[in-house]
Amino acid sequence: MINVLYRYTSYLFFLYVFIISFPAYGQDQAETLINDEMCYACHQLDSASIGPSWQAIAARHAERRDQVMQVLAGKIIRGGGGNWGVVPMVPNQRVSDEQALLMMQWILEQAPR
Numbered sequence: 001m002i003n004v005l006y007r008y009t010s011y012l013f014f015l016y017v018f019i020i021s022f023p024a025y026g027q028d029q030a031e032t033l034i035n036d037e038m039c040y041a042c043h044q045l046d047s048a049s050i051g052p053s054w055q056a057i058a059a060r061h062a063e064r065r066d067q068v069m070q071v072l073a074g075k076i077i078r079g080g081g082g083n084w085g086v087v088p089m090v091p092n093q094r095v096s097d098e099q100a101l102l103m104m105q106w107i108l109e110q111a112p113r
């Protein structure tokens with residue numbers, strides 16, 4: 001009886017760990033990508049540097065996230081300018097569509113509350 005109980009609770013434990021770690025997974029991955037791809041060379045969380053801050057980008061676009069997601073993910077890959085000033089964004093051609101979308105999802109969640 002004790003054995004069965006023990007096995008049952010350990011299953012529950014692993015299930016619990018799986019459930020709590022799952023939602024964080026995509027977010028961690030996005031943050032790692034943003035670090036690895038050197039986005040912080042030109043972007044900060046809350047202050048403009050060479051590029052606009054993540055918060056400013058989120059504040060401008062989050063409301064229309066469904067419409068702008070693809071466009072902005074494309075801009076991460078191909079670069080482009082004209083939205084924030086005279087300096088264009090550099091292309092990041094090593095970034096895949098999937099990675100760009102993950103990063104965009106994270107960026108659009110950074111709007112100041």
Ligand code: HEC
Binds near residue numbers: 034043082089
């Ligand atoms: C060499 C500097 C530089 C690097 C590196 C850089 N950016 Fe940018 N980024 C910019 C500039 C400048 C702009 C503003 C472009 C404009 O005016 O449309 C910008 C704009 C953006 C925007 C907003 C686009 C818009 O139209 O609102 C996003 C999203 C973005 N960058 C994401 C990233 C991500 C993700 C990375 C890393 C893969 C990255 N950037 C790396 C300079 C950079």
